[in-house]
Amino acid sequence: MKYGYARTSTTEQNPEAQIAALESAGCDVIRTEQKSGTKLEGRTELQTLLDFMRPGDVLVCARIDRLARSIADLQTIVQTLKSKGVALQCTEQPVDTTTAAGKCFLDMLGVFAEFESNLRKDRQMAGIQNAKAKGVYKGRPRQIDREEIRAMKASGMSAIEISNRMGIARAHVYRCLKD
Template identity: 40%
Template sequence: MDNSQAGTMVGYARVSTHDQNLGLQLDALNEIGSIKIFEEKASGAKTDRPQLGAALDYVRKGDVLVVWRLDRLGRSLADLVRIVSELEARGVGFRSIHESIDTTSSTGKLIFHIFASLAEFERDLIIDRTKAGLAAARERGAKPGRKPSLSSDQIEVVQHLHREGKQIKSIAEMFGVSRPTIYRVLESAAQSSVASSSGDAHAQLR
Protein backbone atom coordinates (compact mmCIF):
# COMPACT_ATOMS: atom_id res chain seq x y z
CA MET A 1 0.00 0.00 0.00
CA ASP A 2 1.17 3.50 -0.80
CA ASN A 3 1.14 5.30 2.56
CA SER A 4 1.30 8.70 0.89
CA GLN A 5 -2.19 8.11 -0.53
CA ALA A 6 -3.68 6.44 2.50
CA GLY A 7 -3.60 9.39 4.89
CA THR A 8 -2.02 9.57 8.31
CA MET A 9 -1.15 6.31 10.04
CA VAL A 10 -2.42 6.27 13.64
CA GLY A 11 -1.40 3.25 15.69
CA TYR A 12 -3.19 1.52 18.54
CA ALA A 13 -1.46 -1.03 20.79
CA ARG A 14 -2.94 -2.99 23.69
CA VAL A 15 -1.37 -5.50 26.04
CA SER A 16 -2.90 -8.96 26.30
CA THR A 17 -3.64 -10.98 29.42
CA HIS A 18 -0.64 -13.18 28.75
CA ASP A 19 1.73 -10.58 27.31
CA GLN A 20 2.07 -7.28 29.15
CA ASN A 21 4.91 -6.05 26.92
CA LEU A 22 4.00 -3.65 24.12
CA GLY A 23 7.46 -3.75 22.57
CA LEU A 24 6.65 -5.99 19.60
CA GLN A 25 3.52 -4.07 18.72
CA LEU A 26 5.21 -0.68 19.02
CA ASP A 27 8.13 -1.79 16.83
CA ALA A 28 5.73 -2.98 14.13
CA LEU A 29 3.64 0.19 14.28
CA ASN A 30 6.69 2.43 14.15
CA GLU A 31 8.14 0.46 11.25
CA ILE A 32 5.19 1.28 8.99
CA GLY A 33 5.39 4.97 9.86
CA SER A 34 2.68 5.55 12.46
CA ILE A 35 2.90 9.23 13.40
CA LYS A 36 1.06 8.74 16.69
CA ILE A 37 0.49 5.62 18.76
CA PHE A 38 -2.07 5.16 21.53
CA GLU A 39 -0.93 2.62 24.11
CA GLU A 40 -3.45 0.68 26.19
CA LYS A 41 -1.69 -0.61 29.31
CA ALA A 42 -4.73 -2.55 30.64
CA SER A 43 -5.59 -5.91 29.11
CA GLY A 44 -9.01 -4.76 27.90
CA ALA A 45 -10.83 -7.77 29.31
CA LYS A 46 -13.40 -5.26 30.54
CA THR A 47 -15.18 -2.69 28.44
CA ASP A 48 -13.10 0.26 29.62
CA ARG A 49 -10.48 1.01 26.97
CA PRO A 50 -9.81 4.76 27.27
CA GLN A 51 -6.88 4.82 24.84
CA LEU A 52 -8.96 3.17 22.15
CA GLY A 53 -11.59 5.82 22.68
CA ALA A 54 -8.90 8.49 22.39
CA ALA A 55 -7.55 6.91 19.18
CA LEU A 56 -11.01 6.75 17.62
CA ASP A 57 -11.59 10.39 18.53
CA TYR A 58 -8.20 11.42 17.14
CA VAL A 59 -8.47 9.93 13.64
CA ARG A 60 -9.92 12.05 10.88
CA LYS A 61 -11.27 11.34 7.41
CA GLY A 62 -8.49 9.94 5.23
CA ASP A 63 -6.50 8.60 8.18
CA VAL A 64 -5.80 4.91 8.76
CA LEU A 65 -6.04 3.27 12.19
CA VAL A 66 -3.39 0.56 12.43
CA VAL A 67 -3.06 -2.37 14.83
CA TRP A 68 -0.53 -5.17 15.01
CA ARG A 69 -3.20 -7.90 15.11
CA LEU A 70 -6.98 -7.97 14.84
CA ASP A 71 -7.42 -9.16 18.42
CA ARG A 72 -5.75 -5.98 19.67
CA LEU A 73 -8.74 -3.94 18.45
CA GLY A 74 -11.84 -6.04 19.08
CA ARG A 75 -12.82 -8.24 22.03
CA SER A 76 -14.92 -10.34 19.67
CA LEU A 77 -15.71 -10.58 15.98
CA ALA A 78 -18.87 -8.53 16.47
CA ASP A 79 -16.93 -5.86 18.39
CA LEU A 80 -14.26 -5.75 15.68
CA VAL A 81 -16.79 -5.38 12.87
CA ARG A 82 -18.66 -2.66 14.77
CA ILE A 83 -15.52 -0.55 15.28
CA VAL A 84 -14.26 -0.94 11.71
CA SER A 85 -17.74 -0.20 10.32
CA GLU A 86 -17.87 3.01 12.36
CA LEU A 87 -14.44 3.97 11.03
CA GLU A 88 -15.54 3.27 7.47
CA ALA A 89 -18.62 5.45 7.92
CA ARG A 90 -16.30 8.31 8.94
CA GLY A 91 -14.00 7.79 5.95
CA VAL A 92 -11.23 6.32 8.13
CA GLY A 93 -9.33 3.25 6.94
CA PHE A 94 -8.21 0.30 9.01
CA ARG A 95 -5.12 -1.86 8.75
CA SER A 96 -3.97 -4.96 10.62
CA ILE A 97 -0.29 -5.71 10.09
CA HIS A 98 -0.21 -9.38 11.14
CA GLU A 99 -3.19 -10.44 8.99
CA SER A 100 -2.23 -8.12 6.08
CA ILE A 101 -5.72 -6.60 6.02
CA ASP A 102 -6.17 -3.09 4.69
CA THR A 103 -9.68 -1.67 4.22
CA THR A 104 -8.38 1.11 1.99
CA SER A 105 -8.00 -1.57 -0.71
CA SER A 106 -10.84 -3.37 -2.51
CA THR A 107 -9.60 -6.73 -1.24
CA GLY A 108 -9.56 -5.50 2.35
CA LYS A 109 -13.11 -4.20 2.05
CA LEU A 110 -14.26 -7.55 0.69
CA ILE A 111 -12.65 -9.36 3.63
CA PHE A 112 -14.46 -7.15 6.10
CA HIS A 113 -17.78 -7.68 4.38
CA ILE A 114 -17.20 -11.38 4.95
CA PHE A 115 -16.31 -10.66 8.58
CA ALA A 116 -19.55 -8.69 8.96
CA SER A 117 -21.54 -11.64 7.63
CA LEU A 118 -19.79 -13.96 10.06
CA ALA A 119 -20.51 -11.58 12.94
CA GLU A 120 -24.21 -11.58 12.05
CA PHE A 121 -24.12 -15.37 11.91
CA GLU A 122 -22.47 -15.41 15.33
CA ARG A 123 -25.21 -13.17 16.78
CA ASP A 124 -27.88 -15.49 15.36
CA LEU A 125 -26.17 -18.48 16.96
CA ILE A 126 -26.10 -16.75 20.36
CA ILE A 127 -29.80 -15.95 20.10
CA ASP A 128 -30.63 -19.51 19.03
CA ARG A 129 -28.55 -20.99 21.87
CA THR A 130 -30.25 -18.66 24.35
CA LYS A 131 -33.71 -19.68 23.16
CA ALA A 132 -32.78 -23.37 23.25
CA GLY A 133 -31.40 -23.01 26.78
CA LEU A 134 -34.56 -21.28 27.97
CA ALA A 135 -36.76 -23.96 26.41
CA ALA A 136 -34.70 -26.69 28.09
CA ALA A 137 -34.91 -24.87 31.42
CA ARG A 138 -38.70 -24.64 31.17
CA GLU A 139 -38.92 -28.36 30.42
CA ARG A 140 -36.93 -29.06 33.60
CA GLY A 141 -39.29 -26.87 35.58
CA ALA A 142 -36.77 -24.08 36.09
CA LYS A 143 -37.81 -20.46 36.05
CA PRO A 144 -35.66 -18.59 33.54
CA GLY A 145 -35.41 -14.88 33.94
CA ARG A 146 -34.37 -14.88 37.58
CA LYS A 147 -30.67 -14.59 36.78
CA PRO A 148 -29.95 -10.92 36.00
CA SER A 149 -26.57 -11.34 34.34
CA LEU A 150 -25.79 -11.79 30.65
CA SER A 151 -22.57 -12.92 29.04
CA SER A 152 -20.41 -10.37 27.20
CA ASP A 153 -21.46 -11.89 23.85
CA GLN A 154 -25.13 -11.66 24.80
CA ILE A 155 -24.69 -8.04 25.90
CA GLU A 156 -23.25 -7.18 22.49
CA VAL A 157 -26.24 -8.82 20.83
CA VAL A 158 -28.60 -6.87 23.11
CA GLN A 159 -26.92 -3.61 22.10
CA HIS A 160 -27.07 -4.56 18.43
CA LEU A 161 -30.77 -5.44 18.60
CA HIS A 162 -31.53 -2.19 20.45
CA ARG A 163 -29.66 -0.15 17.82
CA GLU A 164 -31.76 -1.87 15.15
CA GLY A 165 -34.94 -0.70 16.91
CA LYS A 166 -35.95 -3.93 18.63
CA GLN A 167 -38.31 -3.27 21.56
CA ILE A 168 -36.95 -3.73 25.08
CA LYS A 169 -39.77 -6.14 25.93
CA SER A 170 -38.95 -8.35 22.94
CA ILE A 171 -35.23 -8.37 23.75
CA ALA A 172 -35.93 -9.27 27.39
CA GLU A 173 -38.20 -12.13 26.36
CA MET A 174 -35.63 -13.37 23.86
CA PHE A 175 -32.95 -13.67 26.57
CA GLY A 176 -35.28 -14.72 29.38
CA VAL A 177 -34.50 -11.73 31.59
CA SER A 178 -36.54 -8.84 32.92
CA ARG A 179 -36.89 -5.52 31.15
CA PRO A 180 -35.02 -3.72 33.98
CA THR A 181 -32.07 -6.04 33.30
CA ILE A 182 -31.99 -4.96 29.65
CA TYR A 183 -32.30 -1.31 30.68
CA ARG A 184 -29.36 -1.76 33.08
CA VAL A 185 -27.24 -3.37 30.36
CA LEU A 186 -27.94 -0.53 27.93
CA GLU A 187 -27.44 2.14 30.61
CA SER A 188 -24.11 0.61 31.63
CA ALA A 189 -22.97 0.59 28.00
CA ALA A 190 -24.03 4.22 27.60
CA GLN A 191 -22.14 5.24 30.74
CA SER A 192 -19.01 3.47 29.49
CA SER A 193 -19.32 5.36 26.22
CA VAL A 194 -19.70 8.70 28.03
CA ALA A 195 -16.69 7.94 30.24
CA SER A 196 -14.64 7.08 27.17
CA SER A 197 -15.73 10.29 25.43
CA SER A 198 -14.77 12.31 28.52
CA GLY A 199 -11.29 10.84 28.36
CA ASP A 200 -11.10 11.67 24.65
CA ALA A 201 -11.40 15.37 25.46
CA HIS A 202 -7.85 15.28 26.80
CA ALA A 203 -6.46 13.71 23.63
CA GLN A 204 -4.32 15.88 21.39
CA LEU A 205 -6.40 17.73 18.77
CA ARG A 206 -5.26 18.18 15.22
Protein backbone atom coordinates in the same frame (compact mmCIF):
# COMPACT_ATOMS: atom_id res chain seq x y z
CA MET B 1 -2.02 10.71 9.19
CA LYS B 2 -1.32 7.20 10.50
CA TYR B 3 -2.28 6.32 14.06
CA GLY B 4 -1.05 3.14 15.70
CA TYR B 5 -2.86 1.14 18.37
CA ALA B 6 -1.14 -1.51 20.48
CA ARG B 7 -2.91 -3.55 23.15
CA THR B 8 -1.97 -6.28 25.57
CA SER B 9 -4.46 -7.99 27.85
CA THR B 10 -2.38 -7.87 31.02
CA THR B 11 0.44 -5.86 32.52
CA GLU B 12 2.64 -8.98 32.39
CA GLN B 13 2.54 -8.87 28.58
CA ASN B 14 4.89 -6.55 26.73
CA PRO B 15 3.63 -4.37 23.83
CA GLU B 16 7.15 -3.55 22.54
CA ALA B 17 6.96 -5.84 19.47
CA GLN B 18 3.65 -4.26 18.47
CA ILE B 19 5.05 -0.76 18.98
CA ALA B 20 8.11 -1.57 16.85
CA ALA B 21 5.86 -2.88 14.06
CA LEU B 22 3.70 0.25 14.23
CA GLU B 23 6.77 2.49 14.08
CA SER B 24 8.03 0.54 11.05
CA ALA B 25 4.63 1.04 9.41
CA GLY B 26 5.15 4.80 9.67
CA CYS B 27 2.65 5.64 12.39
CA ASP B 28 2.82 9.28 13.46
CA VAL B 29 1.12 8.65 16.82
CA ILE B 30 0.98 5.37 18.74
CA ARG B 31 -1.41 4.73 21.63
CA THR B 32 -1.01 1.68 23.88
CA GLU B 33 -3.09 0.16 26.63
CA GLN B 34 -3.21 -2.95 28.73
CA LYS B 35 -6.87 -3.98 28.80
CA SER B 36 -8.86 -7.03 27.79
CA GLY B 37 -9.98 -7.00 24.17
CA THR B 38 -13.20 -8.86 24.88
CA LYS B 39 -15.19 -5.65 25.22
CA LEU B 40 -14.92 -2.02 24.17
CA GLU B 41 -15.83 -0.50 27.53
CA GLY B 42 -12.89 0.89 29.47
CA ARG B 43 -10.50 0.97 26.51
CA THR B 44 -9.79 4.69 26.78
CA GLU B 45 -6.81 4.81 24.42
CA LEU B 46 -8.79 3.19 21.60
CA GLN B 47 -11.73 5.49 22.29
CA THR B 48 -9.41 8.51 22.15
CA LEU B 49 -8.22 7.41 18.71
CA LEU B 50 -11.75 6.75 17.47
CA ASP B 51 -12.86 10.19 18.67
CA PHE B 52 -9.83 12.05 17.31
CA MET B 53 -9.30 10.54 13.86
CA ARG B 54 -10.40 12.49 10.77
CA PRO B 55 -11.24 11.61 7.15
CA GLY B 56 -8.20 10.29 5.31
CA ASP B 57 -6.49 9.02 8.48
CA VAL B 58 -5.43 5.39 8.90
CA LEU B 59 -5.66 3.28 12.06
CA VAL B 60 -2.89 0.67 12.16
CA CYS B 61 -2.67 -2.29 14.54
CA ALA B 62 -0.44 -5.35 14.53
CA ARG B 63 -3.28 -7.88 14.28
CA ILE B 64 -7.07 -7.81 14.36
CA ASP B 65 -7.18 -9.59 17.73
CA ARG B 66 -5.33 -6.59 19.20
CA LEU B 67 -8.27 -4.44 18.14
CA ALA B 68 -11.22 -6.67 19.14
CA ARG B 69 -11.98 -10.20 20.30
CA SER B 70 -15.64 -10.26 19.28
CA ILE B 71 -17.09 -9.88 15.83
CA ALA B 72 -19.70 -7.46 17.18
CA ASP B 73 -17.07 -5.13 18.68
CA LEU B 74 -14.92 -5.40 15.56
CA GLN B 75 -17.88 -4.47 13.38
CA THR B 76 -18.65 -1.52 15.66
CA ILE B 77 -15.07 -0.28 15.41
CA VAL B 78 -14.93 -0.79 11.64
CA GLN B 79 -18.29 0.96 11.17
CA THR B 80 -17.09 3.89 13.31
CA LEU B 81 -13.92 4.15 11.23
CA LYS B 82 -15.88 3.89 7.97
CA SER B 83 -18.34 6.60 9.01
CA LYS B 84 -15.39 8.91 9.74
CA GLY B 85 -13.65 8.11 6.44
CA VAL B 86 -10.78 6.34 8.24
CA ALA B 87 -9.04 3.23 6.87
CA LEU B 88 -7.85 0.25 8.92
CA GLN B 89 -4.60 -1.62 8.28
CA CYS B 90 -2.70 -4.40 10.05
CA THR B 91 1.04 -4.91 10.02
CA GLU B 92 0.98 -8.72 10.40
CA GLN B 93 -2.14 -9.54 8.39
CA PRO B 94 -3.28 -8.53 4.89
CA VAL B 95 -6.00 -6.25 6.23
CA ASP B 96 -6.56 -2.96 4.44
CA THR B 97 -10.13 -1.64 4.38
CA THR B 98 -9.36 0.43 1.29
CA THR B 99 -9.44 -2.80 -0.78
CA ALA B 100 -12.15 -5.44 -1.31
CA ALA B 101 -9.77 -8.30 -0.49
CA GLY B 102 -8.62 -6.50 2.67
CA LYS B 103 -12.22 -6.05 3.82
CA CYS B 104 -12.96 -9.73 3.19
CA PHE B 105 -9.90 -10.84 5.10
CA LEU B 106 -10.84 -8.51 7.97
CA ASP B 107 -14.24 -10.17 8.31
CA MET B 108 -12.71 -13.67 8.29
CA LEU B 109 -10.13 -12.75 10.93
CA GLY B 110 -12.84 -11.23 13.12
CA VAL B 111 -14.77 -14.50 13.08
CA PHE B 112 -11.65 -16.46 14.03
CA ALA B 113 -10.75 -14.02 16.83
CA GLU B 114 -14.20 -14.48 18.36
CA PHE B 115 -13.96 -18.26 17.88
CA GLU B 116 -10.61 -18.33 19.70
CA SER B 117 -12.05 -16.28 22.56
CA ASN B 118 -15.02 -18.65 22.87
CA LEU B 119 -12.71 -21.68 22.90
CA ARG B 120 -10.65 -20.09 25.68
CA LYS B 121 -13.81 -19.51 27.75
CA ASP B 122 -14.91 -23.12 27.19
CA ARG B 123 -11.51 -24.45 28.31
CA GLN B 124 -11.62 -22.22 31.38
CA MET B 125 -15.10 -23.43 32.35
CA ALA B 126 -14.06 -27.08 31.81
CA GLY B 127 -11.06 -26.52 34.07
CA ILE B 128 -13.24 -24.97 36.77
CA GLN B 129 -15.75 -27.86 36.57
CA ASN B 130 -12.90 -30.37 36.80
CA ALA B 131 -11.41 -28.57 39.82
CA LYS B 132 -14.82 -28.47 41.52
CA ALA B 133 -15.28 -32.20 40.93
CA LYS B 134 -11.92 -32.85 42.59
CA GLY B 135 -12.80 -30.54 45.48
CA VAL B 136 -9.92 -28.20 44.65
CA TYR B 137 -12.00 -25.23 43.52
CA LYS B 138 -14.56 -23.91 45.91
CA GLY B 139 -15.20 -20.49 44.40
CA ARG B 140 -14.60 -17.13 45.99
CA PRO B 141 -14.84 -17.14 49.80
CA ARG B 142 -17.81 -15.36 51.30
CA GLN B 143 -17.09 -11.81 52.40
CA ILE B 144 -20.32 -11.13 54.23
CA ASP B 145 -20.84 -12.60 57.68
CA ARG B 146 -24.30 -14.12 57.46
CA GLU B 147 -24.46 -14.77 61.20
CA GLU B 148 -23.89 -11.05 61.83
CA ILE B 149 -26.78 -10.23 59.50
CA ARG B 150 -29.04 -12.73 61.28
CA ALA B 151 -28.04 -11.26 64.67
CA MET B 152 -28.86 -7.72 63.50
CA LYS B 153 -32.24 -8.89 62.21
CA ALA B 154 -32.93 -10.71 65.50
CA SER B 155 -32.13 -7.51 67.40
CA GLY B 156 -34.94 -5.77 65.52
CA MET B 157 -33.06 -3.98 62.74
CA SER B 158 -34.80 -3.66 59.39
CA ALA B 159 -33.29 -4.94 56.14
CA ILE B 160 -32.64 -1.36 55.02
CA GLU B 161 -30.80 -0.56 58.25
CA ILE B 162 -28.73 -3.74 57.93
CA SER B 163 -27.88 -3.02 54.29
CA ASN B 164 -26.82 0.55 55.15
CA ARG B 165 -24.66 -0.56 58.07
CA MET B 166 -23.05 -3.46 56.14
CA GLY B 167 -22.67 -1.49 52.92
CA ILE B 168 -24.47 -4.12 50.86
CA ALA B 169 -27.62 -4.22 48.77
CA ARG B 170 -30.91 -4.82 50.57
CA ALA B 171 -31.59 -7.79 48.25
CA HIS B 172 -28.37 -9.37 49.49
CA VAL B 173 -29.59 -9.01 53.09
CA TYR B 174 -32.75 -10.91 52.15
CA ARG B 175 -30.69 -13.65 50.43
CA CYS B 176 -28.53 -14.05 53.54
CA LEU B 177 -31.58 -14.28 55.78
CA LYS B 178 -33.17 -16.84 53.46
CA ASP B 179 -30.12 -19.19 53.51
